[in-house]
Amino acid sequence: MSLLLEANGLVKRYGALAVVNGVDFRVAENEAVGIVGPNGAGKTSLLNLLSGAVPVSEGRIALRGAIITGQDAAWRCRHGIGRSHQVPKPFGGMTVFENLLVAATQGGGFIQHEAYDRAVDSLELCGMLSAANRSAETLGLLERKRLELARALATGPELLLLDEIGGGLTDGEALDLVEVILDLRRRGIAIVWIEHIVHILVKVVTRLVCMDAGRIIAEGDPQSVLKDPVVISAYLGSEEVV
């Protein structure tokens, strides 16, 4: 597998506080990487840096070898980095389908019927086709999360950054989402997934990264990372993870 995204020496400071402090991070094509860590570990901040939502203080990010550190979120989205938020951010005044059209035409660069097809395909994949004409503000939490995923998918990403997409869902609902995410992997999309529900996460990811205090403290095969004493002490404060 060739390297898709590579970040070296990433630092994000707010005043004297470094929320991401010297992180090296790589994602290969079609790879699924999970990120875990206690609250305040810097997971979402890392995702913000990778998606371009906030600028880096130090370090560099490359997509397929090309430096993209100075590019903003819209540019990165148009060049294959999609993202979902921890708290879904639908465009509430629009229908579900219109939400997808914005993403397909702007993020994906699809035009006319291509954009419609892309929107329909993404909605179908995320199980939201029947809600296409509903106003986004009437959706429940699971549907909002599905819309968030579908909207990111409509941009035609090579890499999808998922921020606690299972948060707030029941186990059954989260497992439904896992099926959708596994389907995305089968379509060749690489995934970086932050999640607190670890037993859901390990159904998808092949590599796990654990962060604490802005740094990566362990990385590798999910089961070995979860048994790593450093991870147990930092992340759980107990002896076993799963």
Place this chain on the structure above:
Amino acid sequence: MFWLNQILQGILLGGYYALLAAGLSFLFGVMRVINLAHGSLAVLGAFIMMVVYQALGISPLGGLLLMLPIMALLGVALQFLIIEPSLKGGALVPLLATFGLALICDNVLFSIFGADTRSFAADIGTLSYDSWNIGSLYISKLACLVFAVALLVLGGTQLLLSRTQIGRRIRATAEDEDAARLSGVDTRLIRAATTALAMVMVGLAGAALGASGSFDPYAGGPQLLYAFEAVVIGGTGSLWGTLIGGIVLGVSQGVGGAINTHLSQIAGHVVFLIVLIARLYQGGEISAYLRRLRVRFA
């Protein structure tokens, strides 16, 4: 018949207020920016139009068509040089920045053009006074034209927002700028396009002001007040509400003026205040304040 005529004139005047308020409402609806330079920029548009058509020796309509793209470019400059940097300082800073812009705009116009009152009336032929007479009803052709332009601007904007890709991008940016960016929308460009469009509306209002009335470098203040009142009466950020707000303001002034000439402006302000207080009461602000007072004095 007298009262019917007054109400009709008020409705037609409301068309001008709606056109004047459209840009203010649009900019607030999309970017949550209250542009206090709105009235001054409308007057600036009127001066630009006047200079263009007089210097080039063309018709006022030709001047209008050249003035609108200039206003759009000024809108882009306004966005990048004033609104965007000031938005980083919080909600209050754009208010102060656009207030400052209004002062600068008024005084620069005064230093260039002096205090003389201007009007396009002499250059638009009989349109400035032609009317259709139905019995004792007088329907000004120019007022009807302004009303029709207001309808076209508001209806066109509504269609643009609901039916076009750029409209969806504008709505997406208005709803959640971060999410729009992460959906690939270049929100800086969209905001610049929004301000440019708002400034085209401002330019049209300036042209209507110059054609149906008169203007001078300091005419911006009252225009801002009328636009603001129309927006508040109609509901902030609602385009069709802005039309209704303009009509309510125009009819109030018409009816007030019929009772006593001096009551024309005051009647408009009184209706504005009544609607404002009713809105605050409806929104719970006043009842919450009264509750706090009762608790304090209990």
